[in-house]
Amino acid sequence: MTKKMLSIISLSAVMVSFSFAGVEDELKKINQKLDKIDKRLTAIEKKVASAPAKNNNKKQADPNAVYNIPIAGSVVFGNPNAKITITEFTDFQ
Amino acid sequence: MVDDILAKYPNDVKVVIKNFPLSFHKQAYKAAQYALAANEQGKYKEMYYAIFKDYKKLKSNEDWPLEIAQGLGLDMNKFVQDFSSDRIKKQIDLEMDQFRKSGIPRLAVPKFLIQGKEPQGRDLNTFSAMIDAELAKLK
Numbered sequence: 001m002t003k004k005m006l007s008i009i010s011l012s013a014v015m016v017s018f019s020f021a022g023v024e025d026e027l028k029k030i031n032q033k034l035d036k037i038d039k040r041l042t043a044i045e046k047k048v049a050s051a052p053a054k055n056n057n058k059k060q061a062d063p064n065a066v067y068n069i070p071i072a073g074s075v076v077f078g079n080p081n082a083k084i085t086i087t088e089f090t091d092f093q
Numbered sequence: 094m095v096d097d098i099l100a101k102y103p104n105d106v107k108v109v110i111k112n113f114p115l116s117f118h119k120q121a122y123k124a125a126q127y128a129l130a131a132n133e134q135g136k137y138k139e140m141y142y143a144i145f146k147d148y149k150k151l152k153s154n155e156d157w158p159l160e161i162a163q164g165l166g167l168d169m170n171k172f173v174q175d176f177s178s179d180r181i182k183k184q185i186d187l188e189m190d191q192f193r194k195s196g197i198p199r200l201a202v203p204k205f206l207i208q209g210k211e212p213q214g215r216d217l218n219t220f221s222a223m224i225d226a227e228l229a230k231l232k
Binding site for chain 2: 075
């Protein structure tokens with residue numbers, strides 16, 4: 001009876017240690033996955049942080065955009081037949 | 094600045110003035126009306142610079158441009174009539190509308206366009222370089 005009990009206990013101990021080894025393995029894998037996710041998150045965060053700055057630059061002045069503003073009866077300084085037109089939007093300030 | 098450019102390129106460059114009176118709203122709008130009324134008598138520039146130099150005076154007396162007009166020797170009856178004319182108000186509204194609908198991202202003044210393009214700086218060198226490049230394209 002006691003022999004049987006002992007063998008059961010030792011057997012289950014062996015099983016427990018086996019399953020612990022399995023858990024450790026799983027933990028390692030999970031940690032590795034978390035590291036990967038962390039790296040990807042950092043990369044995404046960097047991209048997000050730089051994206052609005054790019055948009056703001058575009059908003060400030062787009063050197064390639066051409067805005068056609070007809071003269072439409074406005075006051076003109078200088079030679080009215082000049083080839084180059086500077087348009088000035090102004091306010092008294 | 095604009096005068097420097099016009100002095101440097103007397104034949105090749107013209108400057109089109111678009112009013113966008115948004116600061117201290119009512120006074121600025123009236124000032125634009127007064128400037129365009131002076132334009133009817135060929136004195137836009139004189140009126141414009143006189144107001145520009147001392148624009149803060151508009152806050153205490155929005156009709157101070159009347160004194161400037163007198164100083165410039167304008168026909169005051171015509172000046173006052175032109176000032177309140179629908180034509181001048183429509184012109185200012187049209188110019189404001191042109192700016193709002195232009196697609197220009199930042200509606201801040203003063204805003205310059207050279208052949209429709211926004212200069213990347215507001216100094217004589219930047220403007221001259223852009224003008225020279227545009228002139229070279231036309232040749």
